[in-house]
Structure formats: structure tokens, C-alpha cells
Amino acid sequence: MTFPHDPPAGAATGASRGTVLVTGGAGYVGSHCCQAFVKAGWNVVVFDNLSRGWRDFVRWGPLIEGDILDADALARAFAEVKPDAVAHFAALAYVGESVDDPGLYYRTNACGTLNLLEAMVAAGVPRLVFSSTCATYGEPQLMPIGEDCPQSPVNPYGWSKLIVERMLADFDRAHGLKSVALRYFNAAGADPGGAIGERHAPETHLIPLAIRAAERGGDFALTVFGDDFATPDGTCIRDYIHVADLAEAHLAALAYLVKGGATTALNLGTGQGHSVRQVIDTVARLAGRLVRHSVGSRRVGDPPELVADPSRAAAVLGWQARRPGLDAILGDALAWHERERQRQGTAV
Ligand SMILES: NC(=O)c1ccc[n+]([C@@H]2O[C@H](COP(=O)([O-])OP(=O)(O)OC[C@H]3O[C@@H](n4cnc5c(N)ncnc54)[C@H](O)[C@@H]3O)[C@@H](O)[C@H]2O)c1
Numbered sequence: 001m002t003f004p005h006d007p008p009a010g011a012a013t014g015a016s017r018g019t020v021l022v023t024g025g026a027g028y029v030g031s032h033c034c035q036a037f038v039k040a041g042w043n044v045v046v047f048d049n050l051s052r053g054w055r056d057f058v059r060w061g062p063l064i065e066g067d068i069l070d071a072d073a074l075a076r077a078f079a080e081v082k083p084d085a086v087a088h089f090a091a092l093a094y095v096g097e098s099v100d101d102p103g104l105y106y107r108t109n110a111c112g113t114l115n116l117l118e119a120m121v122a123a124g125v126p127r128l129v130f131s132s133t134c135a136t137y138g139e140p141q142l143m144p145i146g147e148d149c150p151q152s153p154v155n156p157y158g159w160s161k162l163i164v165e166r167m168l169a170d171f172d173r174a175h176g177l178k179s180v181a182l183r184y185f186n187a188a189g190a191d192p193g194g195a196i197g198e199r200h201a202p203e204t205h206l207i208p209l210a211i212r213a214a215e216r217g218g219d220f221a222l223t224v225f226g227d228d229f230a231t232p233d234g235t236c237i238r239d240y241i242h243v244a245d246l247a248e249a250h251l252a253a254l255a256y257l258v259k260g261g262a263t264t265a266l267n268l269g270t271g272q273g274h275s276v277r278q279v280i281d282t283v284a285r286l287a288g289r290l291v292r293h294s295v296g297s298r299r300v301g302d303p304p305e306l307v308a309d310p311s312r313a314a315a316v317l318g319w320q321a322r323r324p325g326l327d328a329i330l331g332d333a334l335a336w337h338e339r340e341r342q343r344q345g346t347a348v
Pocket residue numbers: 023024025026027028029030047048049050051052053054066067068069088089090091092093108112131132133134183184185186187188199200
């Protein structure tokens with residue numbers, strides 16, 4: 001495989017580091033990464049079908065409206081953009097939906113990514129940063145979770161991402177395509193500058209829903225999915241990682257690949273776990289309002305605790321979360337949701 005689009009030696013120190021094609025760049029994590037890439041001197045072009053993304057989140061480069069299931073559209077995008085690297089966020093990411101409609105998830109996340117990898121090989125683009133997930137670990141017994149923990153997903157979403165990790169190893173062996181699979185724990189928070197934030201429709205994630213319960217008072221109540229887990233307060237524990245920290249890790253991963261780094265997979269988390277109750281209490285304290293909630297039954301497939309050991313990402317990328325702790329994450333999330341509420345003129 002030849003790599004006609006390699007940036008010239010020294011490009012990394014010049015005005016532009018090159019161009020990143022960002023699939024899923026109109027979504028939550030992808031848009032924050034576009035912002036960080038451009039700030040660091042990369043050009044970005046977003047490739048997104050807007051099925052779950054937002055046109056107003058595409059602010060740092062042009063949008064090519066296209067589907068990763070459309071191999072011809074991908075080929076055209078590579079011919080036009082000639083990217084130096086790809087950051088691949090485009091995927092479907094609702095665990096429950098993946099259980100109900102596994103075909104949709106294997107098609108989009110696995111077949112779509114296969115199309116992307118084949119387009120990269122055909123176009124000679126040698127490096128990829130991929131959004132993987134801690135859902136590939138399933139329900140590990142030992143905390144914190146290191147990268148060598150056995151990967152045994154418990155839902156089709158997790159399997160669809162693990163299959164891609166397998167593809168990445170094979171595409172490196174066969175074609176020399178180098179990649180970093182970043183296994184995020186729970187992405188959370190919003191751009192500290194307030195330009196963009198977490199917007200999913202429908203919204204199923206804990207933090208936006210807890211904020212909605214605080215903002216809407218009597219109108220909406222959060223359901224806590226179980227308080228009988230074997231955790232200190234009975235509710236599930238997750239490792240919430242600020243989306244701006246995720247963006248910095250993506251930048252570090254690009255730099256690592258540009259320097260010739262080997263294909264690898266890394267956890268992105270803070271190493272600290274927080275329970276659902278801690279999230280609710282912190283939102284209530286920061287918002288100065290009650291978070292109306294009731295306790296419901298467990299959600300199928302929710303492990304009691306998922307906390308990262310992020311030490312390998314520190315060693316390989318020189319990265320660590322700079323905004324750990326719920327106050328920083330929830331403070332930025334609250335500020336963004338307040339802006340959204342004002343923008344829409346209604347509660348979100
Ligand atoms: N949010 C999290 O906590 C989290 C955690 C671990 C991993 N991830 C992964 O990170 C990535 C981004 O997650 P997110 O929360 O920003 O999701 P998101 O839904 O906000 O963004 C996904 C983007 O991909 C686009 N997309 C979906 N299918 C597409 C297709 N067939 N062709 C082109 N574009 C398509 C959507 O329109 C959307 O803009 C996903 O791959 C997800 O699996 C997210």
C-alpha cells in the first residue's frame with residue numbers, strides 16, 4: 001500500500017497539520033473533536049448522513065452529507081478531500097436499540113466501517129482513530145478495567161464495536177493501515193466555551209435527563225434504573241469523562257499515528273467512578289434545584305460498575321483527563337443545556 005497523502009515532513013509544525021475526514025462529525029463527540037482538531041491546526045471535513053447528528057454542530061469545516069453504507073459516496077469523498085487521516089465516529093450507539101434491532105447495528109457499525117476501511121485502502125489513507133467503547137468489555141468483575149481485560153460484550157452494540165477492533169488488526173496486517181481504537185467510558189459534559197454540547201434525540205443518557213428533571217420541575221421525572229446493585233448506594237457506577245478530554249485524546253492519537261505509532265487500543269476514562277445518585281445530587285446542588293426522580297427496575301444489560309484504568313493512554317499518548325470530577329463535567333453540561341433552553345425558548 002502506498003500513502004500518497006502523507007503530509008510532508010515537518011507539516012506538523014507548520015500552519016496546517018493536514019486534513020482529517022471526520023465521519024459522524026455532526027454528532028456529540030465528533031463535533032467536539034472537530035473543534036479541537038481545528039484549534040490544533042488540522043483542517044476537517046465532516047462526512048455524516050445527519051441521521052442522528054446536527055447541521056448546526058458542523059462549524060469547523062465543510063459537511064459532506066453521505067452515508068458510510070454508501071461505498072460510492074465514500075469513494076467520492078476520499079477523492080475530493082484527500083485526507084491525511086480519518087477520525088471515525090459515525091455509528092449507532094443506543095444499547096437498547098441494538099438489542100431490539102441487531103441487524104441495524106451490525107449493518108451500520110460493522111458493515112459501514114468495513115466500507116470505510118476499504119475506501120481508505122483504495123485511497124491510500126494510512127491512519128484512523130476509531131470510537132470504540134468500554135461496552136466491548138461486557139461485565140468485568142475486576143475494577144478498574146485495563147485494556148487486557150477479556151472483551152466479552154453483552155449486547156449487539158458492544159459486539160459491533162468489537163468486530164471493528166478485529167477488522168482494524170487485520171487491516172493493519174494486510175494493508176499497513178495504522179489505527180488507534182479509543183475505548184471511551186461515559187462521554188459527558190459540553191464544550192467549556194458553550195458552542196456545542198450533548199444533544200441526542202431521543203435522549204436516553206443519564207446526565208441530560210437529570211438536567212431536564214432539574215429544569216422542568218414538575219413536568220419531568222428521571223427514572224433511576226435500579227438501586228439494588230452491589231455498590232455503596234445501590235445505584236450503578238460509571239466513569240464519566242469530559243468530552244473536551246476525549247477531544248484532547250483524539251488529538252494525541254492523531255499525533256501518535258503521524259509519528260509512526262503502532263496500531264493499538266486504549267481506554268479513555270478518568271479512573272474515578274460515580275454513582276447515579278451522586279450524579280443526581282451534584283446536578284441538584286449545582287443547579288440549585290430539585291432533580292425529580294423515582295426508582296424503577298434495572299435496565300437490561302447495565303453492569304453495576306464500569307471504571308477505566310486509563311494508565312496505558314497516559315503512557316502511550318501522554319494524555320490524561322484534565323477535567324475529572326463531576327463538578328467540572330456537570331457544570332459545563334448545565335451551562336450548555338441552559339443555552340439550549342434559551343435558544344429553543346422552551347425547556348429541553
Ligand atoms: N457518547 C458516549 O458516551 C460514547 C461512549 C463510547 C463510545 N461512543 C462512540 O462514539 C461515537 C460518537 O458517539 P456520540 O455519542 O457522539 O453519538 P452521536 O449519535 O451524537 O453521533 C453519531 C454521528 O454519526 C452519524 N451517523 C450515524 N450513522 C451514520 C451513517 N450510516 N453514515 C454517516 N453518518 C452516520 C450521526 O448522524 C451522528 O452525527 C460513536 O461511534 C459511539 O459508538 C460514544
